[in-house]
Amino acid sequence: MKPKVAIVAAGSGSGETGGAERFFLGLRDALQAIGLDVELLHIPSVEANFDTIEESYLRFYDLDLSAYDGVITSKAPSYAVRHPNHVCYLQHTMRVFYDMFETEFGEGSPGLNRQRALIHALDTAALKAPRTRKLFAIGEEVASRLRQYNGLDATVIRHPTNLTGLREGSFRHLFMPGRLHRWKRVDLAIEAMRYVKAPVELVISGAGEDAERFKALAAGDPRIRFTGWISDEDLLALYQDALAVLFVPQREDMGLITFEAFHAGKPVITTTDSGEPARFVEDGETGFVTAPDPVDIAARIDRFAADPALAEAMGRKGRQAAEQVTWEKVAVALATALELPFTPSAG
Structure with a gap:
């Protein structure tokens, strides 16, 4: 029987197809290609105000994922999940509380700064071992933020686009x-x-x-x-x-x-x-x-x-x-971190 893996995706539920949505589909397909049984779980995460943000953290924390052999999370606050075999492949934390805080709020009010501190504490607790078996980041930029704000190290693995049909034409x-x-x-x-x-x-x-x-x-x-x-x-x-x-x-x-x-x-x-x-x-x-x-x-x-x-x-x-950036490299790294058996492609 194939190992059963859940990809827990945090989203607004808007139905739009952007980079984050393509990411989840590409990751799912790549894990399936190396022989894992993968389910993509779309869980709402609303950032309308701080109350809804707190509710989103609790929503992921309360998820029952016991039916799965491994769990992969990415965007905030999906990594608040509880599972003994959890790997995070981090797209980003909530940037408005991180590197874009000053851009949006300047020095911030006392209330905003308390909120920012709470988000940092929640994220650090959720992302560090043993709650997260292994921490990956989609790029050096994300890994650098983790070191700066959370004091955590992550392994960087870039992933490609899954937009197909790209080809060269004229130069206009x-x-x-x-x-x-x-x-x-x-x-x-x-x-x-x-x-x-x-x-x-x-x-x-x-x-x-x-x-x-x-x-x-x-x-x-x-x-x-x-x-x-x-x-x-x-x-x-x-x-x-x-x-x-x-x-x-x-x-x-x-x-x-x-x-x-x-x-x-x-x-x-x-x-x-x-x-x-x-x-x-x-x-x-x-x-x-x-x-x-x-x-x-x-x-x-x-x-x-x-x-x-x-x-x-x-x-x-x-x-x-x-062409050196492939989904298979991502899938193999995550499956290895989860200690699940997989079958890499012959190529």
């Missing part, structure tokens, strides 16, 4: 996919376009709470186009014909956009404070890692616009780097 427009949220710094890309000399279009896809603000900032520049939410088919087409992919978030956990761009044979322009993308993009080889300054970003855009062959060559190197 700049492409910026993703959630339209202030932490993604779409405004920085819009500001950079004011300094771009080349007649190149910036296509921005996705939806989010800051969409209207970004559209207002871009008003009057005919080179900037917003598509709104798009299907995977349209997403693939925009990747396919991109000159380069612009990805300039603030301290991003992972950023599957980087891997998707590389698999489409496209270079990535990112910034030194963009977190994991800045660690994975090799400056001058697979894209550009520049200062988070609109003038500097514009200079890199103009360089690609003047030399599409350079973009093509960098994109080719990016694809080679992305």
